[in-house]
Amino acid sequence: MKTKLTLFLAMIIPGILFAQSDKYQSAMVSSIDQLYNTSGVNDIEAAVNQFKRIGDAETTEWEPYYYAAFGTLMKASKIEDPGEKDEVLNTAKDILAKGKALSENNSEILAMEGYILMIQLTIDAGTRGQQLTPQIMGLFSQAMAIDPENPRAILLMAQMQMGTAQFFGTGIEQPCGLVDKAVQLFETSKPKSEIAPAWGKNNALAVQKTCAAATQDKGN
16 A cells, blocks of 8 residues: 555656646746836836745745846836835845845856845945945856856946946946957857846847947047
8 A cells, every 4th residue: 555655646746846847937937028028117016026926935946036136126226216226125135135045156146136236336336335346246256157158247247347447437448348248148148948037138238339339439
């Protein structure tokens, strides 16, 4: 009897796990599409809440918290009041921390963590620059070391370096080289899965145009 039960469980459990995984993937794909194709604050909040619900149900998966944090960052970008923006970004950090606890040495999570801090830096660069700049650069460096072909980590590092160069009035040749590398990776690499982060190409192309314009102005 025990042997028959063991065989039965061995047959049925993989099917249950597959069904759960399939349901998770489907829910994530739908929610990611919603997040990528929305712009209003209310719609962004709806997508974030959906990711939180998925995260509560799938307690071993980091992606729901990653996208919930990304959506919260998107919401913050639409807020003008510095105090309110800071508060929303702190919420994004708290959400991302849940994902980081599930996947610590994760290039995408580290890049997103640096991204959130980078936006917080822009709220008051004069006061926060000395404290946050090394943290941000360190996070982007870690993300690039873990995955040297992560175009988001490379692009964000380039943007951070460009901001620093413009602040101090130095050249942007090095970060523009990183932007070119990020664009190339966006064009040639494929996401590791249906739910892997894939955003950033349009951003990279826009920054590349900025680099080209700056180079042209320098040559004139």
